[in-house]
Amino acid sequence: MQPEKRINKNLVREILLVSILGVFIVFSFIVFTKENKARIIHQNESYVQDATVQTAKKISGLLSVAKERMEVIAYLYGEALEAPNPDMKRLAELQEMSSFDYMEYVNQDGIKMTAAGETSDVSGQEYYMEGIKGNSGMIVDFHSKDGETQVNFYAPVRYEGEIVGVLNGVYREERMKNILSAEFFETAAKNYLCLSDGTVIYSCGDDNAPENMLVRFPDTMRVSDEVYEEIKGVFREHTSLGYRYEGTQGTGNAYLTGLSTCDWMLIQTFPSGVTSSMISASNSVGVELEIKLIVSFAVYIACLLFWNWKQKKKLVGEKREMSQIVGGVTRLFQRFVYVDLEKNTYQYIKGMGHGVTEEGSCVDLVGYFTPKYRKEGEDGTDMNRVISKTYIREKLTEDTPYLQYEYQIEEDEPRWENMSILCVDRKDGVASSVLLAIQDVTALKENEFRNRKALKDAFEAADEANRAKSDFLSRMSHDIRTPMNAIMGMTAVAAMHIDDKERLTDCLNKITLSSRHLLALINDVLDMSKIESGKVTLSEEDFDMPKAVESLLAIIHPQVEAKNQTLKVNVANLTHEEVTGDSLRLQQVFVNIMGNAVKFTPEGGTIVFSISEKPSHIQGFGCYEFVFEDTGIGMEQEYLEKIFEPFSRAEGASRKIEGTGLGMPIARNIVRMMNGDIRVESKLGVGSKFTVQVYLKLRNVEEEDVECLKELHVLVADDEQDACESACELLNSIGMCADGVLSGGEAVERVVDAHENAEDYAVVILDWKMPDKNGIETAREIRKELGEEVPIIILSAYDWSAIEQSAREAGVNAFIAKPLFKSRLLYVLKSVVGNTKEEKISEIEEFGEHDYSGKRVLLAEDNELNIEIAVELLSCTGIEVEKAYNGQEAVEKMLNSPEHYFDLVFMDIQMPVKNGYEAVEEIRAAERADLKNVPIIAMSADAFSDDIRKCMRVGMNDHVAKPIELSKLLEVLEKWLG
Numbered sequence: 001m002q003p004e005k006r007i008n009k010n011l012v013r014e015i016l017l018v019s020i021l022g023v024f025i026v027f028s029f030i031v032f033t034k035e036n037k038a039r040i041i042h043q044n045e046s047y048v049q050d051a052t053v054q055t056a057k058k059i060s061g062l063l064s065v066a067k068e069r070m071e072v073i074a075y076l077y078g079e080a081l082e083a084p085n086p087d088m089k090r091l092a093e094l095q096e097m098s099s100f101d102y103m104e105y106v107n108q109d110g111i112k113m114t115a116a117g118e119t120s121d122v123s124g125q126e127y128y129m130e131g132i133k134g135n136s137g138m139i140v141d142f143h144s145k146d147g148e149t150q151v152n153f154y155a156p157v158r159y160e161g162e163i164v165g166v167l168n169g170v171y172r173e174e175r176m177k178n179i180l181s182a183e184f185f186e187t188a189a190k191n192y193l194c195l196s197d198g199t200v201i202y203s204c205g206d207d208n209a210p211e212n213m214l215v216r217f218p219d220t221m222r223v224s225d226e227v228y229e230e231i232k233g234v235f236r237e238h239t240s241l242g243y244r245y246e247g248t249q250g251t252g253n254a255y256l257t258g259l260s261t262c263d264w265m266l267i268q269t270f271p272s273g274v275t276s277s278m279i280s281a282s283n284s285v286g287v288e289l290e291i292k293l294i295v296s297f298a299v300y301i302a303c304l305l306f307w308n309w310k311q312k313k314k315l316v317g318e319k320r321e322m323s324q325i326v327g328g329v330t331r332l333f334q335r336f337v338y339v340d341l342e343k344n345t346y347q348y349i350k351g352m353g354h355g356v357t358e359e360g361s362c363v364d365l366v367g368y369f370t371p372k373y374r375k376e377g378e379d380g381t382d383m384n385r386v387i388s389k390t391y392i393r394e395k396l397t398e399d400t401p402y403l404q405y406e407y408q409i410e411e412d413e414p415r416w417e418n419m420s421i422l423c424v425d426r427k428d429g430v431a432s433s434v435l436l437a438i439q440d441v442t443a444l445k446e447n448e449f450r451n452r453k454a455l456k457d458a459f460e461a462a463d464e465a466n467r468a469k470s471d472f473l474s475r476m477s478h479d480i481r482t483p484m485n486a487i488m489g490m491t492a493v494a495a496m497h498i499d500d501k502e503r504l505t506d507c508l509n510k511i512t513l514s515s516r517h518l519l520a521l522i523n524d525v526l527d528m529s530k531i532e533s534g535k536v537t538l539s540e541e542d543f544d545m546p547k548a549v550e551s552l553l554a555i556i557h558p559q560v561e562a563k564n565q566t567l568k569v570n571v572a573n574l575t576h577e578e579v580t581g582d583s584l585r586l587q588q589v590f591v592n593i594m595g596n597a598v599k600f601t602p603e604g605g606t607i608v609f610s611i612s613e614k615p616s617h618i619q620g621f622g623c624y625e626f627v628f629e630d631t632g633i634g635m636e637q638e639y640l641e642k643i644f645e646p647f648s649r650a651e652g653a654s655r656k657i658e659g660t661g662l663g664m665p666i667a668r669n670i671v672r673m674m675n676g677d678i679r680v681e682s683k684l685g686v687g688s689k690f691t692v693q694v695y696l697k698l699r700n701v702e703e704e705d706v707e708c709l710k711e712l713h714v715l716v717a718d719d720e721q722d723a724c725e726s727a728c729e730l731l732n733s734i735g736m737c738a739d740g741v742l743s744g745g746e747a748v749e750r751v752v753d754a755h756e757n758a759e760d761y762a763v764v765i766l767d768w769k770m771p772d773k774n775g776i777e778t779a780r781e782i783r784k785e786l787g788e789e790v791p792i793i794i795l796s797a798y799d800w801s802a803i804e805q806s807a808r809e810a811g812v813n814a815f816i817a818k819p820l821f822k823s824r825l826l827y828v829l830k831s832v833v834g835n836t837k838e839e840k841i842s843e844i845e846e847f848g849e850h851d852y853s854g855k856r857v858l859l860a861e862d863n864e865l866n867i868e869i870a871v872e873l874l875s876c877t878g879i880e881v882e883k884a885y886n887g888q889e890a891v892e893k894m895l896n897s898p899e900h901y902f903d904l905v906f907m908d909i910q911m912p913v914k915n916g917y918e919a920v921e922e923i924r925a926a927e928r929a930d931l932k933n934v935p936i937i938a939m940s941a942d943a944f945s946d947d948i949r950k951c952m953r954v955g956m957n958d959h960v961a962k963p964i965e966l967s968k969l970l971e972v973l974e975k976w977l978g
Contacts, residue, residue: 017424024422024435037279039444042451044253044270044278045242048189051182052255052268059179059193060261063138066099066153066171067261071136073098074155074167081157084164091115100153100169107165108132120145126952127154131166134540138262140201148173149201161620161697173202180204180266187274190221196263198235205269213267221245221254221269231256235265247272250279337365337436338424341389362389386419387436396423396431406441416445487514490554513551516584519963538673542699543583545574545624546821549611552590553817559598560607570610571819572726576622579696581674586694589667593628593690600688601632611819614693618675621695628690635682643680644668709829710735712762713754717747717778718795719770727765727795727820734826744773748781755786763833765816768796768803776803776810783811791832795820847966852977853878856901860890860919861908861939866962870906870939873969879977887914891922899930904976907956909940909947916940917954924955935976939964 073094080090086105092115095103106112110123122128127139136155144150151171156163181204182189190205198214210216214232217223223245234241238258245252252272258265336349339362347359365387385391386405395403403421408414418441425433494507560567597607608629616623644665668678676694714736718724724740731738741747747766754760764782766775779792791813816828857879861867871881884890909916916938923931938951941962948959958972
């Protein structure tokens with residue numbers, strides 16, 4: 001071959017090789033920029049998530065502290081009052097000292113007063129209506145007097161225990177927006193603080209923010225329909241979500257999360273412009289490199305064409321240019337290995353590893369890689385196979401221009417590398433030479449592992465939460481069956497005494513008490529936010545201790561009798577019976593503890609319930625101690641240390657007994673909210689003792705007139721010495737002279753002796769169950785000796801209905817239940833000694849005594865049974881009821897009726913055609929003054945605080961929850977028709 005042809009052939013070969021390298025570099029750059037963009041966007045997801053979580057914590061902390069501060073300030077302000085009138089000077093001082101932008105005082109009439117002397121009527125404001133009821137909290141005012149959105153923190157002000165006004169602290173819009181604002185790399189982010197229904201409270205960085213994020217998402221933050229549905233779900237469930245959006249300058253990141261202290265949601269964005277800038281900046285290095293390479297290739301090819309006749313110089317120049325190219329590409333790939341599959345040889349072009357020669361046979365290359373690398377994947381492919389000639393030619397077909405593999409390097413520090421196998425030359429369609437380009441991807445792999453682990457942890461956490469909820473609901477049967485058992489039992493008793501009005505009324509009252517307890521349990525189960533967060537709010541209502549204990553015993557007695565157990569109830573030093581507090585929550589604690597005592601005590605065992613009043617260190621509050629003792633299976637010391645942990649249960653015998661594992665943690669939480677605590681003592685195989693101490697607000701109750709009982713001689717017979725002594729002490733404390741004996745026989749002897757000495761007892765009190773003679777037998781003997789002169793009272797901790805007839809025949813005048821409370825004892829004593837008897841009236845009888853004849857009510861309800869119940873109740877007060885079976889029919893009846901035709905409207909919420917909210921909005925929008933002012937009362941099973949607030953927002957005046965409580969219904973009727 002002539003030299004000129006040989007040179008031209010070499011020239012063509014060189015140009016072809018350079019072109020292949022150029023294509024490879026361009027391809028590698030495209031892959032790099034694509035992966036680089038994905039990496040930066042993923043990195044920014046972490047940035048915006050961390051920033052959003054921190055901002056949410058900051059806002060949650062600010063709101064929580066503000067609410068607590070307002071309650072403390074209101075308390076201090078009330079304590080400082082010398083009269084029920086406002087102290088504006090003190091208000092100005094508190095405003096100066098507080099962290100609020102300004103403070104307001106609202107008196108009982110709804111007149112707002114500021115430290116500057118300004119006044120206005122805010123009686124219609126929600127914060128005033130809630131505060132005057134004794135509630136404290138936080139509310140957003142979208143239409144403040146300053147024309148800006150403000151956050152109000154309110155709390156009631158009490159003077160000598162009575163609410164005299166409401167104190168309101170305000171955070172202005174500027175303060176909240178300063179907290180909400182954020183920047184990423186000196187670029188302001190678009191952030192939004194919203195209510196749970198999507199209403200935007202505050203926004204930063206977006207002058208055209210929508211009023212509601214769930215109605216219209218910002219035009220500058222486009223998301224797919226699927227992502228938008230996910231966002232709606234997160235709003236509903238009050239959870240968190242990271243997502244991407246398409247902004248005006250490309251892809252951006254955003255994170256949505258709920259605040260921990262309220263139902264608000266926070267959306268924080270990472271600007272798409274910043275993301276684009278970061279991607280551009282990161283890619284600029286690659287662009288610069290590619291430009292240099294293209295220029296280098298052009299110069300190189302020009303040199304080849306210009307100096308092709310100088311072979312030597314051309315070869316020298318080619319080597320020099322190739323070194324420059326490989327040196328630039330090193331920024332993307334650390335090592336290049338050229339492998340000739342035909343000759344089974346390799347040559348390191350750049351970045352030769354330790355322990356390997358620059359060139360050699362493929363066998364040597366495989367021998368170098370095999371002990372240090374392993375393939376990641378499930379197919380078990382190892383390096384010995386990956387870089388073998390057979391495998392490469394099999395996989396690197398004409399349709400597959402390159403192969404990629406990731407390997408972990410097993411050296412001093414584990415690293416990951418990505419190997420790209422690019423086909424350089426083919427013969428007959430089969431790869432004859434390849435280029436191995438190796439890149440260190442350790443950082444990318446570590447990030448991938450972190451993300452994978454985070455996803456796995458999130459999945460496990462969600463799975464664990466689902467299991468916990470399922471476990472909770474599956475175990476809930478115990479707590480629900482306890483009051484249900486009492487309801488069914490009392491229903492059966494009522495059926496057996498259908499003609500005995502007094503006994504029937506007593507059964508119905510006990511059924512009502514148990515039903516209310518059951519309703520409280522159901523509300524706790526349905527309100528999952530309370531279960532998950534452990535947050536429970538206490539109500540303040542007047543109640544008396546005897547009724548609370550009676551309700552507890554009515555629920556527990558059927559279980560005790562079913563297991564043939566002995567229940568002893570003792571009362572000591574109980575001076576104040578009338579208190580204010582949350583009786584249902586207190587009963588929930590007692591039912592849980594006593595229910596466990598019954599459950600874990602074998603048949604024939606004993607349970608002792610003791611009540612006493614201790615000295616109190618809190619002014620205006622009484623310290624009450626309740627002790628529950630049993631002779632049950634007991635607990636090990638190891639379990640006692642974790643008894644208050646959620647879902648904890650003792651091992652051993654108790655594992656066969658169902659329970660939620662949440663009762664004791666919830667009980668302690670409630671007790672601690674009452675400034676008290678629970679102590680537990682237990683010994684395995686012996687029994688347990690739970691001591692509950694709480695502080696309850698005392699009520700000012702007039703002293704009972706006991707003049708007719710003073711100096712009267714009383715005999716008490718009870719085989720339990722503690723109970724006997726306690727009864728005597730109570731009788732002596734009201735001015736009577738009490739003697740105690742421990743058996744029926746002694747009682748008969750004492751009564752006879754006193755009669756013979758002309759010192760007859762005015763009253764004899766006998767315990768029903770005594771070992772030698774029971775109360776009925778003792779009463780029969782006393783009547784035989786003395787006749788009908790002395791009144792006899794039977795004292796019992798059990799249901800006396802079964803013995804009432806025989807007791808009356810034996811001469812018993814009255815019955816009184818254990819434990820002995822002062823008020824109950826006085827009532828019975830005065831009825832048998834003072835000849836005064838107060839007729840008991842049931843709740844339904846009291847309801848029926850009210851007369852609203854001439855009043856007309858519209859009842860909007862779609863359920864026939866609910867209609868029948870409501871009509872029956874309302875009709876017994878003389879009210880004329882008209883019915884509407886859906887919201888549209890209710891609207892038509894109101895619009896087509898004469899003015900002032902209806903005096904009141906009861907509106908169900910969930911109805912067909914048109915729901916209650918829509919119906920009320922349409923009625924209020926009518927051009928009639930009477931329809932704008934007619935009282936509309938929600939009568940709905942949607943009974944949580946959010947539901948009630950929504951009713952008020954659409955124009956309703958009050959709320960009655962289903963199932964209907966007669967006391968609440970009567971309160972509403974008196975308020976709006978009275």
